Amino acid sequence: MDLSPSRVLVTALSLFTALASGLEITSTGTSPINKASGQSVKLECQFTLASEDSGPLDIEWSLVAADNQNKDEVVILYSGDRVYEDYYTPMKGRVHFSSSDPKTGDASINLTGLKSSDSGTYHCKVKKAPGIDNRKMKLIVMVQPSKPRCFAEGRTEEGKNIVLRCTTAEGTKPMQYKWEKLSDSKLLPASAVLDPVEGTINVRNVSASASGTYRCVASNSVGTEECLLHLNVTPPPNTAGIVAGSIIAVLLILLIIAIILFCCLRARNKRKYEKEICNEIREDVPPPKSRVSTARSFTMGSQRSSLGSMSPSNLHEYALKTQYDKIPSSEEYERPPSHAPVPPPSANKMVGPNLSRMGAIPVMTPAQNRDGSIV
Template sequence: MAFAAGRFYCVLLSLLAGLASGLEITSTGPTSIEKASGQSVKLDCQFSLATEDSGPLDIEWSLLSSDNQKEDKVVILYSGDRAYEDYYDPMKGRVHFNSADPKNGDASINVTGLKASDSGTYQCKVKKAPGIRSRKMLLIVMVKPSRPQCYAEGSTQEGKDIVLKCSSKEGTSPLVYSWDKTSDSKILPASAVSDPVTGNINIRNASASASGTYRCTASNRVGTEQCIMNLNVTPPPNVAGTIAGVIIAILLFLLIIAIILFCYCRARRRKKYEKEICNEIREDVPPPKSRVSTARSFTVGSQRSSLGSMSPSNLHEYALKPQYDKIPSTEEYERPPSHAPLPPPTVPKMGGPNLSRMGGIPVMIPAQNKDGSIV
């Protein structure tokens, strides 16, 4: 019984001695690394071999899947004394072994041009029969904050609450924002309240002293970016003057419209009146009687010339002669036939003494025959 126990202890010690002298991973660096996108990183994996590790050397780096249902992705491989560096297409040309001959005990790799998609857990597995060892490392690729945008939201008048905003479109969380004033006293207003998470700063009841140059800094664990803006706090506008100007402008506008309408109505009324005058037919105006007037004027003129050539002694005979050549007047022409024409007035015969008594001047008129010729 004692012999059997001693033999068991000897076998156990030999196994422990074999394990202690076999393949080992000797790297002692951090197992979690944070890097910014675009940078390079070295994933360390140093190992040592024992004399009993006589099999072929195989080194495999793989990106472990976060989902147990998915397969791990082999990134780079060393097998049969040959390196297979372009094994994983997303990292093709960006991942290489750190040593030209990994058999010397250096299975570390270098990854250049890091991307956010490179983040994950990487496993280094070294196999040399009968020994197998592995080491896991967490790589976090963080995106540096992009240049933030600074601007003022809302009104920037005195007495108002002014909100200054700052935000980066890119960057790995958590992002932290901070504000400071770079002009004048370089001290933020006493009423300013900033939020480092949202990047907003609220200046309550802003005064003219809040005007100046402000700087916002966005940062995370891998980098920082800044933006600068100028804030100009303006005095409140003259509301009464603005209202008066608006009212005056409205009145002028209405006056112009009224003048245009008045001119339009007047022109339209005049055009309508001229059109009615042109189309009106007047029935109360009799047609002109040019022939009667001409004949009447001729007869009257002839009578006057005859009377002027007669003597007073012949006036009575002329008055008694029937006036056959007399053209009836308008009244006689238009008089109904029931009315008989009145006899012509008689002219009394006056002698020379009577004419002298009445102030007339006797004129010697040569004697005429019946035909009116001078004798």
């Protein structure tokens, strides 16, 4: 059979026309769909049928796995004139067909309450034998920036280097940060270096003119948030005064400690001395003498000596001696012996026979003078 070029071209056109007249998804658009978390989105998938598409209609939506090692997850299914929505547990109750009757040519679905985990590539596949077609689209669920936190790092003193930071706990990147000054000249310091991606301002050799109120705005494609920072740059401290004050404070503390230790040691030594005085027995100091007891002992001792040396021959003289059984008064004790009082004449006289009758034994004793001393 001879095939001319014209016949081949006619055959190809006829085949193309036949294929074009079959099932076809008509939705267009290949750019990613950006939505914020919590919002809703409609994934378009309209199709047309050909006269020869006579088989049952099957519509399948699936979430393509990011890793080729994992399988795709079926999100929602239409088959045998029935909708199956509970295939994918994380989206249960949040995915529905846009049309109540997908056979009319609308296989689009609606996703509500979007989460960041919903991001991915979705695959719409429509089949009605012998026709079949599919379409993929990318959904990016972005998280709006959370309330940022503004703060300064470093010592806010003149001549120091500081860093102004603006950070957010949540938010889908890419994130942009913008700083501006709200007070005074509303101009950032001349030495400031701004990093819009990291959200920082580096200020070298900061001066007092940098003091004021600053605002940081964090933003991405789905939202913005801001925070305020009040910066107060102070003069450098008086280092010499601080050192002198510290030295004086240390000396005062040492002085107070020394006084406390001295008082404690003094009180301790005082208690120890009092305790030793109470327990010490002084043997080298005689007890105080009483003149009355001395005079009495002297008188009684002389009297005993006189009685011990009595004999029948001197009893008469003893009777005439001064009576020593009487304790002299202090005046009489201090009076010289020459002025001693004369014994009364009425003193009882004891004679030898009486003493012998009483059982006394005569002894020979040396003669004694009037004050009792031996002659």
